[in-house]
Amino acid sequence: MKQWFERHLQTLVGSLGRLWQKPFATLLTILVIGIALALPACLHVLVQNVRAASGGWSNALDVSVYMKQSASLDDARQAAERIRKRRDVAEVTVVKADDALEEFRKNSGFGEALDALKDNPLPHALVVRPAEEFRGPGHIAGLTEELRKLPGVDIVQLDTEWVSRFNAILDVVRRVVFLAAGLFALGILVIVGNTIRLDIENRRDEIEVTKLVGGSDAFVRRPFLYNGVWYGLGGGTIAWLIVAVVIVVLSDPVQRIAGLYGSSFSLQGLGGEGSLALVLGGAVLGWLGSFIAATREIRGIEPK
Amino acid sequence: MIHFDHVWKRYPNGREALCDLTLEIGRGEMAFLTGHSGAGKSTLLKLIALIERPSRGTLIVNGQNTATVPRAKIPPFRRQIGIVFQDHKLLMDRPVYDNVGLPLVIAGIPEKEIGKRVRAALDQVGLLGREQNRPIELSTGEQQRVGIARAIIGKPSLLIADEPTGNLDPDLSIEVMNIFKRFNEVGVTVLIASHDVHLIERYGVRRVILEGGRVAGGAGEPPPELPSMVAV
Numbered sequence: 446m447k448q449w450f451e452r453h454l455q456t457l458v459g460s461l462g463r464l465w466q467k468p469f470a471t472l473l474t475i476l477v478i479g480i481a482l483a484l485p486a487c488l489h490v491l492v493q494n495v496r497a498a499s500g501g502w503s504n505a506l507d508v509s510v511y512m513k514q515s516a517s518l519d520d521a522r523q524a525a526e527r528i529r530k531r532r533d534v535a536e537v538t539v540v541k542a543d544d545a546l547e548e549f550r551k552n553s554g555f556g557e558a559l560d561a562l563k564d565n566p567l568p569h570a571l572v573v574r575p576a577e578e579f580r581g582p583g584h585i586a587g588l589t590e591e592l593r594k595l596p597g598v599d600i601v602q603l604d605t606e607w608v609s610r611f612n613a614i615l616d617v618v619r620r621v622v623f624l625a626a627g628l629f630a631l632g633i634l635v636i637v638g639n640t641i642r643l644d645i646e647n648r649r650d651e652i653e654v655t656k657l658v659g660g661s662d663a664f665v666r667r668p669f670l671y672n673g674v675w676y677g678l679g680g681g682t683i684a685w686l687i688v689a690v691v692i693v694v695l696s697d698p699v700q701r702i703a704g705l706y707g708s709s710f711s712l713q714g715l716g717g718e719g720s721l722a723l724v725l726g727g728a729v730l731g732w733l734g735s736f737i738a739a740t741r742e743i744r745g746i747e748p749k
Numbered sequence: 750m751i752h753f754d755h756v757w758k759r760y761p762n763g764r765e766a767l768c769d770l771t772l773e774i775g776r777g778e779m780a781f782l783t784g785h786s787g788a789g790k791s792t793l794l795k796l797i798a799l800i801e802r803p804s805r806g807t808l809i810v811n812g813q814n815t816a817t818v819p820r821a822k823i824p825p826f827r828r829q830i831g832i833v834f835q836d837h838k839l840l841m842d843r844p845v846y847d848n849v850g851l852p853l854v855i856a857g858i859p860e861k862e863i864g865k866r867v868r869a870a871l872d873q874v875g876l877l878g879r880e881q882n883r884p885i886e887l888s889t890g891e892q893q894r895v896g897i898a899r900a901i902i903g904k905p906s907l908l909i910a911d912e913p914t915g916n917l918d919p920d921l922s923i924e925v926m927n928i929f930k931r932f933n934e935v936g937v938t939v940l941i942a943s944h945d946v947h948l949i950e951r952y953g954v955r956r957v958i959l960e961g962g963r964v965a966g967g968a969g970e971p972p973p974e975l976p977s978m979v980a981v
Binding site for chain 1: 798800821824825826827828832834838839840851852854855856857859860899903
């Protein structure tokens with residue numbers, strides 16, 4: 446057992462030494478693998494961050510109730526009273542048309558255009574916050590349906606609709622990330638496989654001699670498998686560096702945007718587990734790619 | 750040790766290298782294989798090393814019928830045979846130490862023992878102290894001796910050599926042949942293909958003459974201390 450371990454360690458170091466002897470070619474291979482791994486990894490980080498950022502919104506299940514233009518402020522207040530009595534409602538806020546216009550004037554940048562209007566085009570509105578235990582999709586749908594039937598109510602809008610749409614889009618993006626990761630993984634297998642195939646071709650004489658003196662296919666293959674593992678580990682590390690750099694570069698501007706929206710959100714990196722998965726994933730892909738190529742290629746080399 | 754029984758070898762290109770060859774080499778025997786180039790000497794050795802397989806007939810090496818050795822079992826089969834090549838087949842980018850020790854590395858021998866045995870093998874061929882040289886820094890004769898050291902380090906019971914003196918001047922040839930002779934004296938079966946008639950005549954061992962893929966002469970008596978194993 447100790448010998449076996451010793452032998453593998455020797456091959457491991459030996460193959461690293463061989464790669465070291467042709468640093469440029471090795472670096473190129475590792476860079477290609479690194480970039481191929483970094484693309485899906487960056488996408489993954491992006492999706493994780495968007496999910497984290499949007500996580501807070503899912504709870505904001507406020508329902509906006511817009512009164513008819515003809516409804517007076519009193520009508521709105523009465524409606525608010527009635528809604529407040531419902532068991533499934535936690536809070537109702539009345540938004541006066543004038544206040545709404547004022548806020549719109551401030552935030553929209555259409556101030557002067559709005560001054561040209563004779564009347565306030567906005568209706569009074571109510572913001573209804575459902576009670577904690579009635580926030581399921583079914584309850585909310587029932588609530589909006591009943592609110593719509595109240596006298597003086599024009600439009601009932603579920604503010605969370607766009608959140609669900611957003612989440613649906615995010616699900617699509619996540620799946621795209623999966624597909625991309627799969628394709629890039631396949632690409633890495635091909636890259637490593639082809640590199641190993643060339644390595645083997647360059648050492649054809651040596652392999653023939655080794656087989657002549659009794660080396661098995663597995664023995665001949667071993668250093669190439671370690672080559673693949675090194676390529677993968679190197680590529681995984683490069684990918685990790687790329688992701689880290691991307692996060693550092695984007696971190697400040699994203700924080701500024703978050704600040705503008707009054708959020709304390711900041712970009713999250715891969716984290717310990719993600720980093721490990723990236724680097725080890727690279728190693729596994731490197732091993733697999735070289736295993737497939739080396740097994741095939743070495744079988745075909747026989748002493749003449 | 751080696752038993753050819755009506756062996757034929759036809760290559761895919763149609764060339765018939767061996768025709769109905771029957772030959773027996775006894776355990777502990779030393780024999781020369783001679784004949785013109787193209788007579789089938791190399792093919793015969795390749796069959797013994799399982800580099801090629803007979804088209805017809807039976808070949809038994811060291812008690813094993815080569816036809817029953819599957820592809821996956823060829824490496825262990827080869828490890829019991831020491832093979833010396835005319836072109837040495839050394840790894841030119843590795844030191845002598847790695848070249849000679851390769852069969853032991855393959856066999857999974859611990860590093861410490863490899864060191865000892867490499868030095869012992871190099872000592873036997875007169876190259877002790879050259880472990881760290883690369884083959885390219887050695888003369889042709891020295892390279893050939895490195896090849897011999899590699900062939901004998903695994904303590905094989907059978908040593909085969911294809912024109913081991915083909916590239917050497919007469920003095921070096923005698924030196925190399927003497928090395929083979931010494932191994933034979935400690936019980937190793939030795940079969941050497943060579944067309945160097947003058948050299949062969951110096952040694953009182955059996956000569957197997959091949960001609961057109963057949964044994965044209967058992968040529969000479971086997972050494973008296975061995976039972977009769979003249980080729981048919």
